[in-house]
Amino acid sequence: MxxxxxxxxxxxxxxxxxxxxxxxxxxxxxxxxxxRHAQNYWTQQIKIWLIAGAVLILMFSLVPLFVGVWLIAIPMLLAVAGCVGGIVYLKRLPNWRxxxxxxxxxxxxxxxxxxxxxxxxxxxxxxxxxxxxxxxxxxxxxxxxxxxxxxxxxxxxxxxxxxxxxxxxxxxxxxxxxxxxxxxxxxxxxxxxxxxxxxxxxxxxx
Structure with missing residues (x-):
């Protein structure tokens, strides 16, 4: 600001x-x-979850022998996609009104x-x-x-x-x-x- x-x-x-x-x-x-102070707050929170999700997906992808790894990785990928969509939506809102x-x-x-x-x-x-x-x-x-x-x-x-x-x-x-x-x-x-x-x-x- x-x-x-x-x-x-x-x-x-x-x-x-x-x-x-x-x-x-x-x-x-x-x-x-x-x-839009609250909007900025939620954008930061979503970014934190986005980074955490990306790290977990990377960890699981490095262990291909892990049983059922993709059963966990796929929902995480969907969650990350939702976080990205949330950030895009919030950023498209006007900062002032x-x-x-x-x-x-x-x-x-x-x-x-x-x-x-x-x-x-x-x-x-x-x-x-x-x-x-x-x-x-x-x-x-x-x-x-x-x-x-x-x-x-x-x-x-x-x-x-x-x-x-x-x-x-x-x-x-x-x-x-x-x-x-x-x-x-x-x-x-x-x-x-x-x-x-x-x-x-x-x-x-x-």
Whole structure:
């Protein structure tokens, strides 16, 4: 990772705010520039297994009198071929991409570029952002970086950013918390306004 790429990952963040004609907030979120840190991790792991498999195949091929040697060598050859295919696939993925999360009026949360564990899903059916308890970064040793997770009141967890560098994950968590709280406040203010309209009394100024 070059110094330029690291600085871009740290500071290329775009807060998202959408307003109705009457200036009320209808959507808030964040767009960030995400590197494929987890992809690089798995590429390294596959390379290690690839080298180990190649060494074992070489050892077996040097012992032609070993009974049933090819019964072991052939599956290993297939495994090595699978590792090569995995590396080729991972290397063809872009190393960098934008990702964003947006909280919308009414409780909806959308991910225009998909969720880390489900790239083709852009929303979660039945999800309401008012069910979120907190948004935090979390160290992910397996992927070699930091995730950003939504922790819900019922104990569930939703990962919205995967294997970021520490500084980037911290900023994503802070900015998403701010966007989420702004939408919660907008929902409360709209409820107060609607109640005052029903009661025929002007809303109280805070």
């Amino acid at each position: 070059t110094e330029f790429e690291f600085e871009k990952a740290r500071f290329d963040f775009k807060p998202i705010r959408e307003f109705a004609p009457d200036k009320t907030l209808v959507a808030a979120g964040l767009q960030w520039w995400e590197d 934008y990702r964003s999360i947006i909280f919308k009026k009414g409780g909806e949360m959308i991910a225009p570029q998909g969720f880390p564990s489900a790239e083709t899903f852009h929303t979660i059916e039945g999800f309401d952002f008012r069910s979120i308890r907190t948004i935090e970064k979390y160290r992910n040793p397996l992927a070699g970086g930091f995730d950003v997770n939504l922790f819900l009141h019922k104990g569930d967890m939703i990962t919205v950013a995967l294997a970021l560098h520490d500084a980037a994950a911290h900023k994503v968590a802070v900015q998403l918390n701010q966007a989420w709280r702004e939408m919660l406040q907008a929902e409360v203010e709209e409820e107060v306004l609607n109640r005052s309209r029903r009661d025929g009394s002007p809303p109280r100024r805070r």
